[in-house]
Amino acid sequence: MTTRTRLAGAALATGLMLAALLTGCSTGTDPAASAAGNVVTITVKDMSYQPAEVTIHPGDTVEWVFDDGGMPHDVSGEGELEGVLQSELLTEGEYTYTFDETGTYTYSCTPHPMMVGTVIVEE
Ligand SMILES: [Cu+2]
Numbered sequence: 001m002t003t004r005t006r007l008a009g010a011a012l013a014t015g016l017m018l019a020a021l022l023t024g025c026s027t028g029t030d031p032a033a034s035a036a037g038n039v040v041t042i043t044v045k046d047m048s049y050q051p052a053e054v055t056i057h058p059g060d061t062v063e064w065v066f067d068d069g070g071m072p073h074d075v076s077g078e079g080e081l082e083g084v085l086q087s088e089l090l091t092e093g094e095y096t097y098t099f100d101e102t103g104t105y106t107y108s109c110t111p112h113p114m115m116v117g118t119v120i121v122e123e
Contacts, residue, residue: 039063039096042117044073044109049117056121061098066090073109075117081105 036059043050045068054062064075070091077085085107087095099105099121109115 036060041065043067044075044090045069047071047112048115052116053118053120056099056119057123058100058102058121059098060121061096062119063094063096065094066092073112073115075107076110078106078108081107 036057038056039061040054040056041063042054042065044064044066047068049064056062064087066073068091072089072091074089075085075087075095075097077083080103085097085105089111099119102121102123105119105121107117107119
């Protein structure tokens with residue numbers, strides 16, 4: 001075997017390994033999607049949380065994205081999350097909170113008490 005053919009063989013092997021890695025990667029992300037650690041986005045706009053109710057798994061994170069044309073809102077937890085689930089008053093940007101325990105959690109907007117939302121955390 002000459003040096004040239006050995007190099008060609010190595011390049012081919014590397015290509016096959018890359019292909020195997022890429023294939024393994026794409027199939028590997030699907031199980032991860034159902035595992036804990038997902039991020040669910042709620043948009044805060046039009047004087048409401050959209051969607052107003054989400055169901056997630058323990059370890060998942062909820063991200064509230066504030067986008068209501070300059071109208072300030074917050075996320076203010078009720079019950080056991082009072083003072084824990086608590087964002088600033090925001091006109092833009094986002095607030096995230098990770099729910100580790102199962103349960104049904106409600107929150108509202110401090111200046112607009114009619115704005116309410118629910119996060120259901122279940123296995
Ligand atoms: Cu509000």
